[in-house]
Amino acid sequence: MTMQFDIIIVGGGHGGAHTAVALRQSGFKGSIAILTAEADAPYERPPLSKEYLAGRKPFERLLIRPPEFWADRAVTLRTHERVVAIDAARRQVTTESGVNFGYGDLVWAAGGEARRLSCGGHDLDGVHTVRTRADVDRLHRDMAISERVIIAGGGYIGLETAATLTGLGKQVTVIEASPRLLSRVAGPSISRFVEREHRSNGIDVRLSSVIDRVEGVAGRACRVVLADGESLSADLVIVGIGIDPVVEPLRIVGAATGNGVIVDELGMTMLPNIHAIGDCALQPHPFASGRLIRIESVQNAVEMSGTVARALCGEAPVARSVPWFWSHQNDLRLQTIGFALDHDREVIHGNMADGRFSVAYVRDDHVIAIDCVNDPRSFVEARSLFSAPTENQRLDQRFLISTSETTSTER
Ligand SMILES: Cc1cc2nc3c(=O)[nH]c(=O)nc-3n(C[C@H](O)[C@H](O)[C@H](O)COP(=O)(O)OP(=O)(O)OC[C@H]3O[C@@H](n4cnc5c(N)ncnc54)[C@H](O)[C@@H]3O)c2cc1C
Incomplete structure (x- = not known):
């Protein structure tokens, strides 16, 4: 027997969960199923190496939405369902337990497996x-x-x-x-x-x-x-x-893959009606000069899910925003914005000795990325300047002039 859904989302992580949320927010009325290999409803992964590992946050506080949310929004959540095969012509996926699910559109959000x-x-x-x-x-x-x-x-x-x-x-x-x-x-x-x-x-x-x-x-x-x-x-x-992106079932049926599955600006793979988002997707990114890039961050997974949901609802796409990421290592608060690809120098702001500073990565005299250490104000400022193309000059003025030392880049 085949269970039929208008949209099947493979993977119940950040990308998968937010796709379902965004679809309903956009007024999508069709049937949606999330098939996830894990035993749990969608939860936030970042605390796994931080508060959850430390025992400071119970699992219930990691849930992306309360347990009843999915049924309330008519989203069928199937845990313990690992998709092992895709039949792109018949628009059907098969899970490890042997169940077949038919789809109108498929959103592949299977993330990666720890190497x-x-x-x-x-x-x-x-x-x-x-x-x-x-x-x-x-x-x-x-x-x-x-x-x-x-x-x-x-x-x-x-x-x-x-x-x-x-x-x-x-x-x-x-x-x-x-x-x-x-x-x-x-x-x-x-x-x-x-x-x-x-x-x-x-x-x-x-x-x-x-x-x-x-x-x-x-x-x-x-x-x-x-x-x-x-x-x-x-x-x-x-x-x-690191991780290996989970894309094998897509590769087998002919999707273009490299270090992930290749998608266009709207998250479409080369296979009909199959999209891919999040950690497993290789996408051209405007902040990487259009280069194909695979990003492992919550912001990227959530943003790509919004793009795909809008496309599935026939809405116009919105421009990609500047990529950002955070990492907490006890008292260290790292926040990063932009891609430091091929930079030719670093400019340091603030005082490294007191543990609160930022590093601007510069290419051809323009700031392309910034790392902030215990410096949330600079992060917020940089993010807003990066987000408005008209502010690029202000971004350069603000972050190109060092307040302590300038280093040339060693690799
Ligand atoms: C410990 C840890 C800490 C992190 N900290 C940060 C942080 O501080 N900041 C930040 O921005 N990012 C952080 N990340 C990265 C962030 O969590 C990921 O970028 C994000 O979860 C990617 O979302 P996703 O939906 O693409 O993939 P995932 O969240 O990995 O979700 C994929 C889901 O698909 C399931 N799945 C896999 N294969 C199949 C299959 N064949 N069939 C069905 N289901 C399948 C998986 O079990 C998983 O549940 C961290 C990640 C980890 C692991």
Whole structure:
């Protein structure tokens, strides 16, 4: 038997949930189903490495909408339904449990899966990733019996997790393969500052360091061996080395894919009636000079969901807004705006020594992105200046002149 819906949304994360919300807000009257692989109703992912991991926020406060919202808005929410196949010609998807769902339009919002260690040892007990509520609940159980934690990856997730666990009194080591922290997402000034902060909070930061294998005793991880032969004792290993976008069912039926599924400005894949949004989508972005880019942020998932919902309701598209992101690492409040792609220098505002400053990334004498550290006022100001093209000159005037030091970019 095939269950039929006008719109099927695959994935109940930020993108999927907000698509359903936006469709109803736009007055869409047809039937909507969200099929999600997880056991839970849509919830916010950012607290997983912060307040939820720390035990400061109960799961109920993570829910994107109250439980009754979905039924009240006539949105069918099917948990435990992982879509494994698409029949684009018959407009039908099949889930792992063997159920077929027919659609008029499909919105693929399946996000990404946490990358596993490619070396040996990932399957040992005590080795974790931080992507879903279930991941963190498993981690909570192991945290109770663990003191020494090794975190693979010095990106946002690794550092947020490291900060939270240090705050809980754990002894934390971060292993990062590149020569600096946050190397994919921030410039060297921010990397150096963040490294100093985490070290001063007791985190052992190992840069240019590669994990060769995780070893265990009786099936449980007990040691991480680095490529240079050093062996580090560990009760818990947390792997925060990025995600792989979930696009395989789309690729199999002919969608163009790379590091994600390629969509146009309206979120359309190359397949008829199939859209894709959020962490799994590669889209040309005006703030990246039209380059295809895959963004992992709540703002991006929510904005793309609005674009697709408007398109499905026949409404005119609205222009993309400047991308922004935040990360909380204990007392560190990082906020970033714009894309620091191919910048040629950094200009620092404020005083790094007192821990409140911003870094403007400059290309051809124009500010293209700004990182703010414990400096929400600059973030708010930058966001409004970025948002109005007529204010570009003011943005440059405000952020091109350094108040402390100017650095040329080292990579
Ligand atoms: C620990 C953590 C902290 C973060 N912190 C921040 C932050 O501070 N700020 C910020 O902006 N962003 C943060 N992010 C990133 C942000 O959460 C993501 O960018 C956002 O969740 C992307 O939304 P999405 O809908 O594209 O994907 P997701 O939220 O990942 O949702 C995808 C959903 O689809 C489901 N799914 C996958 N495959 C299938 C399938 N085949 N069939 C059915 N369902 C499927 C998944 O189980 C999941 O529920 C964080 C992410 C994590 C993991």
